[in-house]
Amino acid sequence: MKKIVVILFLISVLFISFLPVKDTDFGWHYRCGKEFLTAGVLCIKNNFSYFLPSYQSYYTGHLYDTILAFIYDHWGFLGISFVGSIIFTLTALVFIKLINSIKLSFVTYFISFILSYSILSLGFRPQIITYLFLLILLLLLKSKNKRLFFLIPILFLFWVNLHIGFFIGLFVLIFFIFYENKGINRFQKLFIIFISFLTTLINPFGLNVYREILNHLTSPLGQMIAEWVKPSFFHLFLITSFTIIGLIIIIKKKPINLFYLLLLIFFSFLSLSARRNLPLFYPIFFYITQDSFKSLKKLGWIQYEMLISIICSVIIFILIIYVPKTIEFDALWTEYCQKGQIVYPCQAIKKFPQLTGNVFNTYEWGGFLIWQKPNNRVFVDGRMPAWRDENGKSPYQVFLEIIQTQPGWNEKLNRWKTNYILITNGTFLDLLLQKESIKYNWQEVYRDDIAVIYKNIK
Numbered sequence: 001m002k003k004i005v006v007i008l009f010l011i012s013v014l015f016i017s018f019l020p021v022k023d024t025d026f027g028w029h030y031r032c033g034k035e036f037l038t039a040g041v042l043c044i045k046n047n048f049s050y051f052l053p054s055y056q057s058y059y060t061g062h063l064y065d066t067i068l069a070f071i072y073d074h075w076g077f078l079g080i081s082f083v084g085s086i087i088f089t090l091t092a093l094v095f096i097k098l099i100n101s102i103k104l105s106f107v108t109y110f111i112s113f114i115l116s117y118s119i120l121s122l123g124f125r126p127q128i129i130t131y132l133f134l135l136i137l138l139l140l141l142k143s144k145n146k147r148l149f150f151l152i153p154i155l156f157l158f159w160v161n162l163h164i165g166f167f168i169g170l171f172v173l174i175f176f177i178f179y180e181n182k183g184i185n186r187f188q189k190l191f192i193i194f195i196s197f198l199t200t201l202i203n204p205f206g207l208n209v210y211r212e213i214l215n216h217l218t219s220p221l222g223q224m225i226a227e228w229v230k231p232s233f234f235h236l237f238l239i240t241s242f243t244i245i246g247l248i249i250i251i252k253k254k255p256i257n258l259f260y261l262l263l264l265i266f267f268s269f270l271s272l273s274a275r276r277n278l279p280l281f282y283p284i285f286f287y288i289t290q291d292s293f294k295s296l297k298k299l300g301w302i303q304y305e306m307l308i309s310i311i312c313s314v315i316i317f318i319l320i321i322y323v324p325k326t327i328e329f330d331a332l333w334t335e336y337c338q339k340g341q342i343v344y345p346c347q348a349i350k351k352f353p354q355l356t357g358n359v360f361n362t363y364e365w366g367g368f369l370i371w372q373k374p375n376n377r378v379f380v381d382g383r384m385p386a387w388r389d390e391n392g393k394s395p396y397q398v399f400l401e402i403i404q405t406q407p408g409w410n411e412k413l414n415r416w417k418t419n420y421i422l423i424t425n426g427t428f429l430d431l432l433l434q435k436e437s438i439k440y441n442w443q444e445v446y447r448d449d450i451a452v453i454y455k456n457i458k
Contacts, residue, residue: 005102006102009092009102009106010089010092013085013089013092013109013113014085014086014088014089015085015322016113017085017087017088017089017113018081018082018084018085018322018323019081019084019085019120019121019123019124020077020123020325020326020330020340021080021081021123021124021329021336022122022340022341023122023124023125023341024340024342024364024365024367024368024382025125025367025381025382026367026368026371027366027367027368027369027370027371027372027381028048028366028367028370028371028381028383029064029065029068029069029126030065030068030072030371031043031048031370031371031374032062032069033062033064033065033066033067033068033069036062036065036066036069037066037070037073042204043059043062043065044204044205048370048377048378048383049366049377049378049379049380049381049395050358050377050378050379050416050417050418051379051380051384051389051395051398051416052384052387052389052395053377055387057383058205058208058209058212059212059383060160060161060163060164060204060205060209060212061126061161061162061164062161063158063162064161064162064163067083068080068124076330076331077329077330077331077336078331080123080124080330081123081124081326081330084123084124084128087124087128087129087132088128090132091128091131091135092105092109094132094135094136094139095108095135095283096109097139098135098138098287099286100290104290108283108286108290111282112279112286115235115278115282116278116279116282118278119227119275119276119278119279120279122341126162126163126164126165127163127165127276127279129159129162129163129165130159130163130165130166130168130280131279131280133162133166133169134168134172134280137152137155137169137172137173138172138287140152140155141172141176141179146184149184149188149192150192152173152192152196153192153195153196153198155169155196156169156170156196156199156200157199157200160199160200160202160203161202161203164209164212164213166200167210167213168280169196170193170196170197170200171266172263172266173192173193173196174193175258175259175262175266176189176193177189177190177193178258178259178262179257179258179259212386215386219385219386219388219394220394221274221386222274224385224394224396224400225385227274227276228274228276229274229275230272230273230274230275231272231275231278232275235271235275235278236272239268239271239272239281240272242268242281242282242285243264243265243268245289246260246285246289247261247264249292250264250288253292257288260288263284264284267284333346334346342365344450345362345365345368345450345451347448347450347451348422348446348448348450348451348453349369351446351448352453354445355373355376355420355422355453356375356419356420357377357419358376358377358417358418358419358420359376359378359418359419359420359422360379360413360418360420360423361378361379361380361381361421361423362403362422362424362427362451363380363381363382363396365378365422366378366379366380366381366382367381367382379395379399379416379418380395380396380398384396398412402429403423403427403428403429404428404429405428405432410440410441413456414458418456419455419456420453420455420456421433421442421452421453421454421456422451422452422453423451423452424450424451424452425447425448425450425451425452433454437454441456441457441458442454442455442456442457443455443457
């Protein structure tokens with residue numbers, strides 16, 4: 001009976017995580033992966049934007065980009081959604097192993113998924129890899145089998161080349177020094193940490209990858225990018241309440257488990273700092289407090305027959321309502337253009353093929369244009385918020401200065417030899433150019449309900 005429940009639980013996760021591809025960064029991830037598949041060239045130089053063309057970033061997700069491009073070229077968005085659902089299913093399987101209770105893992109996993117849905121709903125992204133690898137790391141650390149500990153450096157070897165979130169795992173390893181595990185002593189722990197750190201240097205940039213992490217940590221991303229802002233009041237309340245409950249549980253139990261204490265404080269801080277970290281906090285909370293839910297862990301009032309009925313009902317509901325919507329979104333171009341996280345200028349680039357050269361663009365359209373107009377160069381895209389220009393400003397900040405028509409906006413566009421402007425209609429820049437385009441040497445050449453295009457006539 002337990003096996004049936006586990007299988008049904010995993011099937012339900014497979015279907016509920018069959019999410020449409022709504023990540024606005026898909027385009028540049030795909031182009032980076034495609035360049036490696038076709039020319040064997042890693043996405044090291046900035047070949048996509050005309051602003052900061054010689055900027056050297058140290059993004060290490062080349063393996064993710066390559067996998068993404070391969071999947072899309074062979075199976076399209078549906079293939080990406082399916083692979084994403086496989087990754088989520090693996091997270092559920094690892095979570096069951098961590099919690100050691102089918103009933104409790106079933107309840108807490110879905111609670112975590114629902115509470116993090118606003119972030120997870122964007123579909124398969126490199127952050128999902130960090131979610132999976134974090135759970136795998138905890139599972140390896142929990143094991144008393146010494147041999148499994150030596151898989152940790154291998155885990156980091158893949159992690160560093162899939163997503164920059166690998167550094168979170170290094171913090172977890174450092175916290176592990178304080179965990180009492182009879183199967184391994186402190187010297188062995190330090191050795192594993194050291195070897196794991198060395199394996200993170202096996203990437204195209206070596207030690208410079210940590211410069212990229214520092215750039216992200218010191219950039220005001222929370223003031224610029226939606227997923228980097230602080231969570232809503234609801235989540236702030238939940239995280240604070242869960243953290244207080246976790247602290248009470250940990251401190252009350254003697255001796256105090258410093259590993260759990262540090263985990264709770266660290267992931268609480270991450271989630272309170274940025275909403276993108278919500279998917280990491282909730283499963284961590286349930287993992288470190290599971291022993292305190294002994295009465296819940298038994299869940300005697302829930303029979304396996306009841307669980308089977310509930311899961312089957314969920315699966316049927318998802319198959320009837322949810323899965324068809326994902327298939328429709330992934331299969332129809334009009335759905336992708338109009339019903340994603342944002343609306344894309346699909347009609348604009350189709351009806352105005354003359355769009356060439358350097359294009360000042362709406363920030364959220366950068367990745368899309370990199371993908372759909374490979375011969376053009378955009379001004380800004382999702383790779384660039386943590387970059388800095390000669391004045392120490394983020395490209396996103398410069399973008400805002402121009403789109404808001406702050407003093408010097410036109411001089412900046414001319415200095416960087418902008419050929420076209422492709423932006424959302426109704427912005428400050430659009431409203432100004434509607435009235436005084438000739439004064440600033442711009443001419444409107446296309447407009448629809450979504451986008452407007454201006455040509456430089458200087």
